[in-house]
Amino acid sequence: MALEVEGLKVHYRTVKGDVRALDGVSFSLEDGEIVGLAGESGCGKTTLGKSLIRLDGRMRHMGGTAVLDGTELPIGDDRAMNAHRWKEVSIIPQYSMSALNPTRKIGKMTAELLRSRGKSYRELKDELVRRLELVGLSEKVLDNYPIELSGGMKQRVVMVLSTLLDPSLLIADEVTSALDVTNQKAVAETLVRFRDMGFVKSMIVVTHDLSLVYQIADTIMVMYAGQIVEKASAETIIKSPKHPYTKALIGALPEVGLEYGDERLKSIPGKPPHLLNPPTGCRFRDRCPLASEECETEPPKVAVEAGHEVSCWKAVD
Amino acid sequence: MGRYFRRKLLIYGLTFIIAVSINFAVPRLMPGDPVARMLTRNSVANLESSEAMRGYFNDLFGLDVPLWKQYLNYWAALFQGDLGVSVFAFPAPVSSVVADALPYTLALLLPSILLSWVVGNALGAMAARNKLLDNGALPIGYVLTAVPYMWLAILLAWVGGILLGWFPVAGGYSFALTPAFTWTFIADLFHHWFLPFLSLFVVALGGWAIGMRNLVIYELESDYSNYLQALGAPNRLVRRYAFRNAVLPQITGLALQLGVVVGGALVTEVVFAYPGLGSLLLNAINNQDFFLLQGILLFIVIGVLVFNFLADVVYVLVDPRTRLGLEGGQS
Ligand SMILES: Nc1ncnc2c1ncn2[C@@H]1O[C@H](COP(=O)(O)OP(=O)(O)OP(=O)(O)O)[C@@H](O)[C@H]1O
Ligand code: SF4
Ligand SMILES: [Mg+2]
Numbered sequence: 001m002a003l004e005v006e007g008l009k010v011h012y013r014t015v016k017g018d019v020r021a022l023d024g025v026s027f028s029l030e031d032g033e034i035v036g037l038a039g040e041s042g043c044g045k046t047t048l049g050k051s052l053i054r055l056d057g058r059m060r061h062m063g064g065t066a067v068l069d070g071t072e073l074p075i076g077d078d079r080a081m082n083a084h085r086w087k088e089v090s091i092i093p094q095y096s097m098s099a100l101n102p103t104r105k106i107g108k109m110t111a112e113l114l115r116s117r118g119k120s121y122r123e124l125k126d127e128l129v130r131r132l133e134l135v136g137l138s139e140k141v142l143d144n145y146p147i148e149l150s151g152g153m154k155q156r157v158v159m160v161l162s163t164l165l166d167p168s169l170l171i172a173d174e175v176t177s178a179l180d181v182t183n184q185k186a187v188a189e190t191l192v193r194f195r196d197m198g199f200v201k202s203m204i205v206v207t208h209d210l211s212l213v214y215q216i217a218d219t220i221m222v223m224y225a226g227q228i229v230e231k232a233s234a235e236t237i238i239k240s241p242k243h244p245y246t247k248a249l250i251g252a253l254p255e256v257g258l259e260y261g262d263e264r265l266k267s268i269p270g271k272p273p274h275l276l277n278p279p280t281g282c283r284f285r286d287r288c289p290l291a292s293e294e295c296e297t298e299p300p301k302v303a304v305e306a307g308h309e310v311s312c313w314k315a316v317d
Numbered sequence: 318m319g320r321y322f323r324r325k326l327l328i329y330g331l332t333f334i335i336a337v338s339i340n341f342a343v344p345r346l347m348p349g350d351p352v353a354r355m356l357t358r359n360s361v362a363n364l365e366s367s368e369a370m371r372g373y374f375n376d377l378f379g380l381d382v383p384l385w386k387q388y389l390n391y392w393a394a395l396f397q398g399d400l401g402v403s404v405f406a407f408p409a410p411v412s413s414v415v416a417d418a419l420p421y422t423l424a425l426l427l428p429s430i431l432l433s434w435v436v437g438n439a440l441g442a443m444a445a446r447n448k449l450l451d452n453g454a455l456p457i458g459y460v461l462t463a464v465p466y467m468w469l470a471i472l473l474a475w476v477g478g479i480l481l482g483w484f485p486v487a488g489g490y491s492f493a494l495t496p497a498f499t500w501t502f503i504a505d506l507f508h509h510w511f512l513p514f515l516s517l518f519v520v521a522l523g524g525w526a527i528g529m530r531n532l533v534i535y536e537l538e539s540d541y542s543n544y545l546q547a548l549g550a551p552n553r554l555v556r557r558y559a560f561r562n563a564v565l566p567q568i569t570g571l572a573l574q575l576g577v578v579v580g581g582a583l584v585t586e587v588v589f590a591y592p593g594l595g596s597l598l599l600n601a602i603n604n605q606d607f608f609l610l611q612g613i614l615l616f617i618v619i620g621v622l623v624f625n626f627l628a629d630v631v632y633v634l635v636d637p638r639t640r641l642g643l644e645g646g647q648s
Pocket of ligand 3: 045046047094
């Protein structure tokens with residue numbers, strides 16, 4: 001078991017009160033597993049990714065644990081967490097295009113960053129160049145400023161840099177959203193290659209593009225309003241989803257070019273609840289065609305079959 | 318990049334020619350006859366000698382030839398460093414009158430601008446990451462920048478010069494002394510210099526500090542800072558990058574500030590009766606000394622143009638983003 005997350009709660013402090021962006025999230029990840037994380041905008045995907053590596057100033061760890069390779073991650077302790085960052089958990093952020101210091105040459109920045117983490121640039125240089133070449137970049141980019149590279153090239157640099165220390169867990173947040181279709185495919189394939197070559201052990205791929213994640217993910221988790229509502233193999237999620245929300249996401253989609261986004265969700269009447277004061281019981285209740293009285297209490301997590309978990313009262317029907 | 322600078326140089330060159338031409342035209346279009354004023358000043362009542370004098374002065378000031386010739390002569394003289402003769406300080410040449418005043422202005426402005434820049438940036442960068450300093454020092458900075466400079470200068474002169482009596486409130490040095498390279502005289506110069514310097518230093522300080530604080534905070538919240546922190550970079554590295562990037566626009570700002578160096582201390586020099594270019598400018602206007610006025614304005618124009626060009630160069634060279642953008646070939 002590479003990663004074991006149990007009852008994770010992370011809130012945003014705001015003037016109006018706490019936004020419960022993660023409200024009791026539990027899941028686990030096997031070594032070598034790529035899991036896709038999908039869900040409507042604002043459901044907490046980025047929050048989940050960030051919680052596992054670095055909380056920003058407004059985020060508060062309210063409970064729950066994350067155990068990576070047998071060691072509990074000190075999620076709420078920014079300082080203690082530092083030792084784990086990059087070496088054990090790493091991230092390809094949503095903003096890869098602007099993730100590099102614009103006034104430093106890429107090689108120099110990498111060297112300074114490595115040195116600050118007690119690593120030797122000289123020792124790692126050969127491996128760095130090898131991996132850059134693997135993603136189709138030449139050694140010369142190390143002498144470039146970020147502005148001299150295209151968006152796709154910057155993204156690949158960030159991918160190589162983030163995984164340079166062979167982290168156990170990689171979080172890839174919307175890595176393909178800003179790219180054109182050809183680049184999207186290349187990036188997705190690169191992620192798989194990184195896993196196959198052992199640069200990273202397991203991976204959480206946050207995405208808006210279900211069809212893309214279907215091609216690379218072993219497992220897909222669907223999130224709704226700060227909670228995980230269904231988790232199953234990619235095949236199962238796409239072909240025979242059990243949760244009404246997942247069905248609404250998938251069912252409306254054409255068979256080919258499975259693409260979904262917020263437009264699709266407009267066909268489900270209503271909006272997700274605000275996370276300042278989430279309703280009790282099933283959070284999808286207001287929009288669910290199957291909702292009934294029992295849905296006013298929190299639905300249990302049901303394992304409908306091995307590796308297929310659904311949080312819904314009607315899952316077994 | 319070469320093309321960019323050639324174009325800039327061309328624009329600055331044209332601006333210079335136009336500025337000099339306007340400088341030539343304005344006094345001649347103004348009402349009043351400088352020669353007539355010279356004559357009344359020297360109270361030449363006798364009509365005959367007055368006529369002779371007028372001829373002499375017209376010749377001296379070069380006013381007895383057609384306008385186009387005056388214009389050409391003006392340019393020719395300019396390149397020989399000849400700016401004409403001052404009416405107010407007759408018969409001293411304008412260039413030497415200006416050259417006498419210039420060191421005072423420079424001595425006031427250069428240190429105050431440079432020091433306020435260095436100290437302001439350091440304070441701002443510290444405030445950006447220190448809540449206590451931010452809450453304590455920054456409001457003072459805001460007040461300082463909001464206070465009208467005139468008011469602050471008068472207050473300083475009043476407190477430091479009259480109330481406490483620590484500093485003289487007028488002049489560049491004591492009239493009892495004659496300028497000489499002695500310790501007494503230098504100490505006296507410094508004594509007179511301090512209050513006007515302080516007033517300029519203090520007003521500029523707040524602006525630099527606030528600007529730097531906001532720039533550093535912006536950089537610390539930018540994506541690359543977040544990425545570095547996600548990869549576990551120590552605060553030291555993150556702050557160093559943020560500071561370096563934040564200081565780039567400040568460097569351009571400094572070069573622009575230096576552009577006003579020559580003409581920038583008018584109010585200071587008036588309030589503290591300091592004998593720099595600003596005071597001289599005021600004297601020239603009061604005495605309708607057009608040649609002197611021309612000379613001073615020329616210096617100001619040259620100062621502004623040179624430092625603006627410098628700012629352009631610095632802006633491009635210091636930041637790889639602009640530098641590389643230009644190397645791409647587009648202007
Ligand atoms: N800084 C913040 N302050 C307060 N609330 C926040 C903040 N950032 C996010 N939230 C809230 O937390 C919830 C989850 O946000 P998150 O960014 O994790 O969503 P997401 O699933 O990544 O969305 P997207 O698909 O749009 O990236 C949202 O309801 C959002 O309003
Ligand atoms: S628990 Fe009830 S409301 Fe929630 S998804 Fe299942 S059926 Fe719908
Ligand atoms: Mg997101």
